[in-house]
Amino acid sequence: MAESSLLFDRALLRQRRTRAALMGPATFLMDHVATELAERLSAITRRFAMGADLGSPTTAVQRALRASARVDTIIGVAAHDPFGQKGGPMVRADEEALPFKDGALDLVVSALCLQFVNDLPGTLLQIRRALKPDGLLLAALLGERSLSELRQAFAVAESEIEGGLSPRVAPFADVRALGALLLRAGFALPVVDLQTLTVRYDSAFALMGDLRRMGATNVLTARRRTPLKRATLRRAGEIYAARFADQDRRVRATFDVVWLSGWAPDPSQPQPLRPGSARARLADALGTKEMSAGEGARPPLTRLSG
Numbered sequence: 001m002a003e004s005s006l007l008f009d010r011a012l013l014r015q016r017r018t019r020a021a022l023m024g025p026a027t028f029l030m031d032h033v034a035t036e037l038a039e040r041l042s043a044i045t046r047r048f049a050m051g052a053d054l055g056s057p058t059t060a061v062q063r064a065l066r067a068s069a070r071v072d073t074i075i076g077v078a079a080h081d082p083f084g085q086k087g088g089p090m091v092r093a094d095e096e097a098l099p100f101k102d103g104a105l106d107l108v109v110s111a112l113c114l115q116f117v118n119d120l121p122g123t124l125l126q127i128r129r130a131l132k133p134d135g136l137l138l139a140a141l142l143g144e145r146s147l148s149e150l151r152q153a154f155a156v157a158e159s160e161i162e163g164g165l166s167p168r169v170a171p172f173a174d175v176r177a178l179g180a181l182l183l184r185a186g187f188a189l190p191v192v193d194l195q196t197l198t199v200r201y202d203s204a205f206a207l208m209g210d211l212r213r214m215g216a217t218n219v220l221t222a223r224r225r226t227p228l229k230r231a232t233l234r235r236a237g238e239i240y241a242a243r244f245a246d247q248d249r250r251v252r253a254t255f256d257v258v259w260l261s262g263w264a265p266d267p268s269q270p271q272p273l274r275p276g277s278a279r280a281r282l283a284d285a286l287g288t289k290e291m292s293a294g295e296g297a298r299p300p301l302t303r304l305s306g
Helices: 010-023 028-042 060-068 120-130 148-162 175-184 204-214 230-244 282-286
Strands: 048-054 071-078 090-092 105-111 131-142 188-201 251-263
Touching: 010 204, 028 060, 028 105, 028 131, 028 188, 028 251, 048 060, 060 071, 060 105, 105 120, 120 131, 120 175, 148 204, 148 230, 148 251, 175 188, 175 251, 188 204, 204 230, 204 251, 230 251
Parallel strands: 048 071, 048 105, 071 090, 105 131
Antiparallel strands: 131 251, 188 251
């Protein structure tokens, strides 16, 4: 992939996570996602012999899965280890270049990592190939409304103070696009759902402090390279407080967590019926009269512009 087409500076992402580890990481969001992931996996009535935790920035997912006893062996996969992960076997590999042979894994999980890969379609395809037939992908990543309040506050502040905008919050993917990507990568029975979390802070600056301690500050390749002006930062905090504060003056921050699941295809999985193979008419089941397309059918909707 050409350098100019890269959305994220992944070397900078690793540096930011190393800084977060030295500062004392803020792990509440990862801990919540790890617990939810283990609960979702517990609803599946089978064990997984070999699993991989792809790029999750802490060991929270691995600890949760071991406690659930659903996975016999879970291997951590990450390009580097800023948080000193000692939870079990670890493979040093970039999340965009999986080191596994085709059909090597029964399970791949990932928490709050895939939103920072530059080639998500390619990564999903590699995951599907690494799974055995009827192997499972279960992943969580940040969705498009995450940090929307911060994005709005900075957009207004930069327009007022600096006369223009610079990208500061990543353009996270939406739910429909992610569902299409699962199908494109060849997953069977794909499911995508959204969980919205609202976190409250004393101020926008407290939120920004947490983002630094998550290693989740701006790593966009197109980011502005000059230091942020103090006046812009102060104005962004004022706008945030004016627009997104509750009655107690604490401010809200939205985190959309998008959950993806899909199975590597296998003949044992449920298959759709062939067209025309139904043995009962839908009209009979509903107790209604069947009409042809020309008999009382509604015209298509037309989108009006202007």
